[in-house]
Amino acid sequence: MSTVETIKKQIAENDILLYMKGSPNAPQCGFSQRASQAIMACGQRFAFVDILSNPDIRAELPKYANWPTFPQLWVKGELVGGCDIITEMYENGELKELIDEAAPASE
Template identity: 70%
Template sequence: MNFAPEFDEKQVIETIKQQIADNSILLYMKGTPSAPQCGFSAHAVSAVLACGKPFAFVNILEHPEIRATLPKYANWPTFPQLYVNGELIGGCDIIMEMHESGELQEVIDQAK
């Protein structure tokens, strides 16, 4: 038996598309930037914050429908997920590698 709440996946995908379109820098994460709920989200937040631009976030723990749907939509199985200018940058490992090389700063600086 499946006790998960029912939701309309097409509607959730439209919500995700709108969130990505409305925010030039968007981090889907567990928790919030001030209170991340996993180490991967904490690392991603610290790297994005270090770039010095404000960013939006979605706490997937408060949105189980997005948590269930985004991996299929993005073809990326894990969280966090960082989007800049509508494009998936990647998860924690990629974010950290890009941060260490300076590439993340360049990508963030290009955010509209």
């Protein structure tokens, strides 16, 4: 499977997906830390991919997404944006609405 196919599969299989440096519990940069904290504060489970341990994805995703930086939040197959957009959406309440709508219904 090519790297782009892997990226497409990850985005398709995860309604809420954050490409970041490190993990939500151990972020490896301030932007990834702020983005993951904002998403975690919304109270829904989300998937993440550590681009530092996936150098092929780190190299290919910016070209695929036409978005040069990390982190990148994808919701329902659409790129939402990076740290500044995520933070702004969190502060004005839009992020929680988006995340809640995208989260799979709890049983």
